[in-house]
Amino acid sequence: MSLYTMLMALVFLLILSGFFSLSETSMMAINRYRLRYLAKQGHRGARLTIKLLNHTDRLLGVILLGNNLLNTASATLVAVIVAMLFGHNDLALFLGSVAVTFAILIFSEITPKVIAAAYPERIALTASYVLTPLLTICYPVVWFVNLFVRGLLILFRLNPEKNQLEQKISIEELKTLVLEGGYFIQHKHQSMLLNLFDLETITVDDVMVPRSRVEAIDISDNDETIQTQLLTCHHTRLPVYRERMDNITGIIHVRKILNQMQNGKITAEMIEKVLHKPYFIPSGTRLFSQLQLFQENQMRIGLVVDEYGEWLGLVTLEDIMEEIIGEFTTQAPTQMSTFLKQGDGSIIVEGSTLLRDLNRKLNFQFPLDGPKTLNGLIVEHFQDIPEAGVSLSIANYPMEIIQTKNRVVKTVKIYPVFTNAKVDDSES
Incomplete structure (x- = not known):
C-alpha cells in the first residue's frame, strides 16, 4: 500500500470518527420536546431519533464502538506510516503518537462536538438515517458488549432506565422554559402562562x-x-x-x-x-x-x-x-380609589389593600408569606394597633399612618424614596 493511500485512509478514518462524535453529542443535546413535536408532524428522522434514544445503551454502544475502532485504526495506521518513513525510531514513534492524538482531538472530537452542540437538531435527525441501519448490522456486537455494561450497573445497583422514567419537569423548570421562549411567545401569553403556574402557590x-x-x-x-x-x-x-x-x-x-x-x-x-x-x-x-x-x-x-x-x-x-x-373589570364608582397619588410623589393606600395588588400594580416587594393586607402587615409589625401620625418602614418602604378606625388601619401614605412605583392616572 502506497504512502499516499495510507494518508487518504487516515483522513477518511478521522472523518468517520468525527461523524460518530457529531452523532453522540447531537443525540444527547437535542431538545426532546421539539423532537416529539416533529415526530407528531410526521418527520421520519424525528421518529427514528426517538427510537434510538429510547434505547440509550444500544445507541451509545454502536456510536462508541465505531468511534473507538476508528480511533484505534487511526493510531495503528500512523504507527505503520512512521515505521515506513523512519523505521523503528523511538522518537519518531513518540512524535507520531502525539500527532495522531492531536489530530483525533481536533478533527474527531472537539470540533465535531462543538458543531453538534450548536446544531443538535439538524445533525441528529440526519445521523439517525445512518445510525439506525448501522445499529441493526452491529447489533450482535453491541448486545454482547452491553452484557458486561449491565452486569457492572447491577453490581453498583444502578438502574438508568428507571431513573429516566422517574424524571419529571418541575413547575420552576416550566417557568424557565416559558421565560426563555420569549422570542416565540407573545409577552401577554407569556405573562398568562406564568400566572397560571402561580395558581398552585396562591390561595x-x-x-x-x-x-x-x-x-x-x-x-x-x-x-x-x-x-x-x-x-x-x-x-x-x-x-x-x-x-x-x-x-x-x-x-x-x-x-x-x-x-x-x-x-x-x-x-x-x-x-x-x-x-x-x-x-x-x-x-x-x-x-x-x-x-x-x-x-x-x-x-x-x-x-x-x-x-x-x-x-x-x-x-x-x-x-x-x-x-x-389580568384585570378586566372596572372599580365600583362609589368605592374609594385603592391608590391615590399625591403631588409630592407619595401614594395614599387603603389599609385593606391586598399586598399582592400593591406588588403587582405598584411594583413593590412586600413580603407575601405572612399577612395578606397592608393593615395586617402594619399590625404585625407593631404587635398593636398604631395611632394616626405614626411613621414606620417595612421592607425598606417608609410609610405614615394617616387614619385608624374601629381597630384597623384605614389609610396609609407610602413614600417613594426607595421605590420605583408607578401609578396610572386612571387609578388615581
Whole structure:
C-alpha cells in the first residue's frame, strides 16, 4: 500500500470518527420536546431519533464502538506510516503518537462536538438515517458488549432506565422554559402562562374581597331599603344575611330579582324564594383547585371560611380569572380609589389593600408569606394597633399612618424614596 493511500485512509478514518462524535453529542443535546413535536408532524428522522434514544445503551454502544475502532485504526495506521518513513525510531514513534492524538482531538472530537452542540437538531435527525441501519448490522456486537455494561450497573445497583422514567419537569423548570421562549411567545401569553403556574402557590385568601368590603343585603330590612339597595348595587351576585353578617342565608342573582319588579314591589319573601344556597370555601384552598371546584360545582361565587366556620371574605370566578389574564373589570364608582397619588410623589393606600395588588400594580416587594393586607402587615409589625401620625418602614418602604378606625388601619401614605412605583392616572 502506497504512502499516499495510507494518508487518504487516515483522513477518511478521522472523518468517520468525527461523524460518530457529531452523532453522540447531537443525540444527547437535542431538545426532546421539539423532537416529539416533529415526530407528531410526521418527520421520519424525528421518529427514528426517538427510537434510538429510547434505547440509550444500544445507541451509545454502536456510536462508541465505531468511534473507538476508528480511533484505534487511526493510531495503528500512523504507527505503520512512521515505521515506513523512519523505521523503528523511538522518537519518531513518540512524535507520531502525539500527532495522531492531536489530530483525533481536533478533527474527531472537539470540533465535531462543538458543531453538534450548536446544531443538535439538524445533525441528529440526519445521523439517525445512518445510525439506525448501522445499529441493526452491529447489533450482535453491541448486545454482547452491553452484557458486561449491565452486569457492572447491577453490581453498583444502578438502574438508568428507571431513573429516566422517574424524571419529571418541575413547575420552576416550566417557568424557565416559558421565560426563555420569549422570542416565540407573545409577552401577554407569556405573562398568562406564568400566572397560571402561580395558581398552585396562591390561595383564595390572597385574592378574596375582605368581609368588611363585601356588598351584601340584610333581608331583615324593610322592603324599600332592600329595593333601593338592589337598584343601586354594583354587582350581579350579592350575599344575603339576616341581621348579622355572620348569619348568611344565601346568594342572590340581582338580575332575576329585578325581572320580578314587573309584577310589583320587591319584598323579602320574594328574595327568599330565589335564594341560592351559599357555597363555602375553606381558607387556604389553592386557586387552581378552587378553579376546578367552581367548574365541577357550576358555581361562580363562594364565601371563604376559617377553621371555626367564620366567613372571612368572598371569592368569585372573575377574581381567579384576573389572576391569570389580568384585570378586566372596572372599580365600583362609589368605592374609594385603592391608590391615590399625591403631588409630592407619595401614594395614599387603603389599609385593606391586598399586598399582592400593591406588588403587582405598584411594583413593590412586600413580603407575601405572612399577612395578606397592608393593615395586617402594619399590625404585625407593631404587635398593636398604631395611632394616626405614626411613621414606620417595612421592607425598606417608609410609610405614615394617616387614619385608624374601629381597630384597623384605614389609610396609609407610602413614600417613594426607595421605590420605583408607578401609578396610572386612571387609578388615581
